[in-house]
Amino acid sequence: MEFKGIVRVVALALVIGGAMTPASAGAQTAAAADQQLREAQAEVARLKQELDAIRAQYDARLTALEQRLAAIAATPVEAAPPPPPAAPSAPAAGSSKVFNPDIAVIGNFLGATGKNANSTQPTFGLNEVETSFQAIVDPYARADFFLSAGPEGLEVEEGFATFNALPGGLLLKVGKLRAQFGKVNTAHTHALPWTDRPLVTRNLVGGDEGISESGVSVSRLLNNSFMFLEATGEAYYGASAVFNSTARSKLAYVGRLRAYRDLTEGTNLDLGGSFAYGPSAAQPEVSIPEAAYSTRLIGFDATFRYRPLRRAIYRRFQARTELVWSQPRSDGAGGETAFGFYGGADYQFARRWYAGGRYDRAAHPFDAALVDNGGSLYLTYWPSEFSQVRGQYRRTNYGDGVTANEFLFQFLFSIGAHGAHVF
Numbered sequence: 001m002e003f004k005g006i007v008r009v010v011a012l013a014l015v016i017g018g019a020m021t022p023a024s025a026g027a028q029t030a031a032a033a034d035q036q037l038r039e040a041q042a043e044v045a046r047l048k049q050e051l052d053a054i055r056a057q058y059d060a061r062l063t064a065l066e067q068r069l070a071a072i073a074a075t076p077v078e079a080a081p082p083p084p085p086a087a088p089s090a091p092a093a094g095s096s097k098v099f100n101p102d103i104a105v106i107g108n109f110l111g112a113t114g115k116n117a118n119s120t121q122p123t124f125g126l127n128e129v130e131t132s133f134q135a136i137v138d139p140y141a142r143a144d145f146f147l148s149a150g151p152e153g154l155e156v157e158e159g160f161a162t163f164n165a166l167p168g169g170l171l172l173k174v175g176k177l178r179a180q181f182g183k184v185n186t187a188h189t190h191a192l193p194w195t196d197r198p199l200v201t202r203n204l205v206g207g208d209e210g211i212s213e214s215g216v217s218v219s220r221l222l223n224n225s226f227m228f229l230e231a232t233g234e235a236y237y238g239a240s241a242v243f244n245s246t247a248r249s250k251l252a253y254v255g256r257l258r259a260y261r262d263l264t265e266g267t268n269l270d271l272g273g274s275f276a277y278g279p280s281a282a283q284p285e286v287s288i289p290e291a292a293y294s295t296r297l298i299g300f301d302a303t304f305r306y307r308p309l310r311r312a313i314y315r316r317f318q319a320r321t322e323l324v325w326s327q328p329r330s331d332g333a334g335g336e337t338a339f340g341f342y343g344g345a346d347y348q349f350a351r352r353w354y355a356g357g358r359y360d361r362a363a364h365p366f367d368a369a370l371v372d373n374g375g376s377l378y379l380t381y382w383p384s385e386f387s388q389v390r391g392q393y394r395r396t397n398y399g400d401g402v403t404a405n406e407f408l409f410q411f412l413f414s415i416g417a418h419g420a421h422v423f
Contacts, residue, residue, distance in 0.1 A: 101135030252278025
């Protein structure tokens with residue numbers, strides 16, 4: 001039985017193998033190709049129907065747009081209203097200044113507490129009101145006037161014309177000027193870094209008024225590749241606490257040589273040497289009848305500045321000193337030389353805050369043995385460039401034995417356009 005079964009299976013395999021011949025396989029491949037062709041034709045027909053539908057939609061929209069454009073074109077257009085008449089224009093700023101100079105008013109309110117037997121300064125006082133008028137005169141000159149009103153009255157602190165188109169690179173000033181002697185004498189009161197002027201200025205260079213005379217000033221830059229160098233020569237008709245001209249031939253003369261150089265991108269050094277000579281206004285207590293007195297002043301000043309460019313509005317340091325020798329003489333007889341100086345520095349430690357200190361020492365003219373010395377500490381708050389608040393503690397040991405301890409406070413406030421001062 002088992003043998004018969006095996007024979008039947010072999011016979012069935014032979015029958016199946018005979019059915020799978022090459023002719024049968026080619027018939028199946030042709031049928032598959034026909035099927036794919038029919039499917040592709042059906043897909044093409046479907047896409048054609050969709051394309052026809054999209055085209056019909058665009059035709060409808062285009063027709064609608066053409067109808068709307070035709071309707072708009074047929075509507076009459078109303079004329080646009082005329083533009084409103086232009087308002088009369090204000091005069092331009094430049095033309096308005098042709099006949100109007102820059103005007104500024106600066107108030108200097110100064111107070112003092114403590115004791116000082118050698119001072120008459122009140123507790124409160126509007127120490128000074130400075131009014132300035134500055135403008136271009138013509139293509140050849142400009143004019144600057146500074147009027148100062150204080151407890152002593154109204155006076156012309158400075159009033160001069162500057163001619164800057166002269167041949168030879170000369171700069172000429174004519175009028176009443178603060179003489180170019182040192183640094184402090186050239187500065188207006190509100191531009192000082194302290195509430196007061198140093199002792200050396202008070203004793204030897206004319207006090208608060210300084211050497212401020214009527215005369216002429218000629219200066220010229222001495223060109224070179226190493227530093228900024230400026231030479232100045234001045235002649236005045238003396239009428240101050242330092243010089244007093246009693247005749248037209250007796251004038252006061254001032255000369256100054258200034259050198260400036262940048263040391264680095266944030267530091268610079270400013271040096272100056274000054275000389276002044278003229279008929280003396282101060283005289284010894286025991287004067288010689290018919291004697292003529294003269295005064296010779298020699299000064300040296302140095303200023304070092306540091307201002308980092310990347311933090312220029314937050315940090316600044318400045319150190320300065322000024323030395324003055326005064327030599328009074330009478331009828332050719334040599335007088336005693338009086339010497340004085342100050343030295344100090346201030347530092348900006350925040351955007352609106354400054355702190356500093358100053359040391360003073362100065363003898364008196366005609367009495368060099370009488371020496372005043374003192375020191376100050378001060379703190380300044382600067383809300384803006386138009387106002388300033390400052391407090392200063394000052395201790396002074398006068399040569400006559402008086403010792404003063406004072407606290408000075410100052411409020412500065414300005415309105416209007418005020419030109420920059422000499423750097």
